[in-house]
Amino acid sequence: MAKILEVREVQKSYQIGKIAVPALRGVSFDVKEGEFLAIFGPSGSGKSTLLHLMGGLDRPDTGEIIVDGDNLQKLSDDVLAELRLRKIGFVFQFFNLLPRLTALRNVELPLTIAGVPERQGLEKAASLLKLMGLEARMDHRPSELSGGEQQRVAMARALVNSPKIVLADEPTGNLDTKTGWEIVQLMQRLNKEKGQTFIIITHDPHIAETADRMIFLKDGLVEAVKEAPRRNA
């Protein structure tokens, strides 16, 4: 299968005052198209930093990240924004929905930014919310939804532009085990049905186990890569 994402010798450190705190210290791996990848590791190991770099939200100090053939280093901020819009969907631990907008409008937002006409955008957004089992919640604001529902809205928003890659940073971190499992199962179903690549960060070893592959990150380095036995890519 083709490589959808390549991470090459990526280093990233954060400047706190005069001290540089290393978050990633030379990370390399590939992600295949259609793969369901879990990134696992203790707190502070650099998982979120890595995810932001892969999504083009931030730039590495050194090393390269190639997404669907584009070397992110070589792209301008505007082109990166465009890439996030078209090829990447983000799901966050704290949902990050716009509190003012209804579920439907939240999901439509990426389409709005992409310049899709309103009617068409709303239709698409509604169909995704339906897919997430939220047809009854479309006109609710985030504050009127449960955590699981909010995360499903966030998933719908991440998927509405039909991205090739979905990046999720602890999507179950704020949910109870049962709801968390439902979200993960939803992701796996989408992964199988639509062939979209999923990269999820998790603290939960059970969730990590269900992935095609698991990358274990520690102190900013890849400590181990574990292929799932149930599927041979």
Add this chain to the structure above:
Amino acid sequence: MKMSRIISIAWGNMKQRRLRTSLTTLGVVIGITAIIGLASLGEGFRLEIRNRMQQGFELDILIVIPGSFTTGLGEFEPQEVSRVRNVSGAASVAPLMTLPRTRLLNEEGEPLNALTVAGVNFQELAQMLPERLAPLEGSIPSAGENNTIVLGYKACFLNESTRLVNVGDNVTVQFGAAPYNVTKELKVAAILEKSGTSGITNFDYWAFIPANTTFSLMKREVYNIILVKVSDVEESEEVGRNVEAVFDNPYSVSVLVPLAFMRQVDRILNIVQIFLMSIASISLLVAGIGIMNIMTVSVMERTREIGILKAIGAKSRTVLTMFLAEAMLIGLIGGLIGMLTGYGISYGFAYGLSNLIQSQQSSEVAYRTQNPERLSINPVFSPEWTVIAFVFAIVVCVVFGLYPARKAAKLDPVNALRYE
């Protein structure tokens, strides 16, 4: 992202913070109200003053007097008058001689209320100033009738009810130092209509006698005022210079050009107007700073939201436009409301002011026989000022919104997402 969607999102954000938006907009409303109000009232005021001045003196008539304020006043010789008559650009010329130390007595020997007695060529002057020399009673004498007198309206009255002379009565002219060694009997040929408000050529207290009579009283032929009517008002300054050029010594003549005076007053009013407008503009700048302040707070509050937008794929420019659209909408709405209130207030104010002035004038009005000119300031709706103020409102808002909007656009998405 489409502009219309950006604007509707900005509008949604503003509606969300209704009180804050209204207060910010209020600043703009006040600024624009002040600008529009002052512009339209000031323009109305200026027009009124110009009208009054045009009524006060005939703009097309130059007043030529002998001598100057520095050398003292003198007299014009007949040949100087005839040289003025030939000046190019002069349509007609009427020389006058105002008699010093002169009293007019009616048949009972009571002095008339005439402050100035002037020797003129009746027909010449009546032609030049037909409205000023319109007879209320009698008629303006023709050239041959030498022993006649024409009286200004107020010269005939001791007070409102006591009339001193009638047309056909004889009037005695006493001339020279007491005991008035020179006297002359003249018949009243006409009494003039009231001129109304005082201008420099208000003839209400004047008496006109034939020029020949003044010469015989004074025993020489001289003049001390020449009125020159110009054929084109716009050229009156040039004609004035032509008149001056007729005299060998420039200090021997002074030419009053009403148009130049008017222009000067107009210029002063213009400066006052600009001054007032700049003060009004300051209030708009204050509103702009208010916008900057509120938007900066708003950007901070919405940091996370901006981070989300950027993570989803909004470009910096889109975020910038979104915030600028808010600033622009505030300018647009504030400008529109301010325009309405500005004109509303200026019309209300003008109405109140006119009423006030009319009631103050009413006692005077009763004394007058014909239509008194009332002071009425009509605010002027100026399309230019409306457009300028409106554009100014939007520009100020956008300029002051630029700083917070740029701040928003430059936010680093990762940091913005971490922001609590």
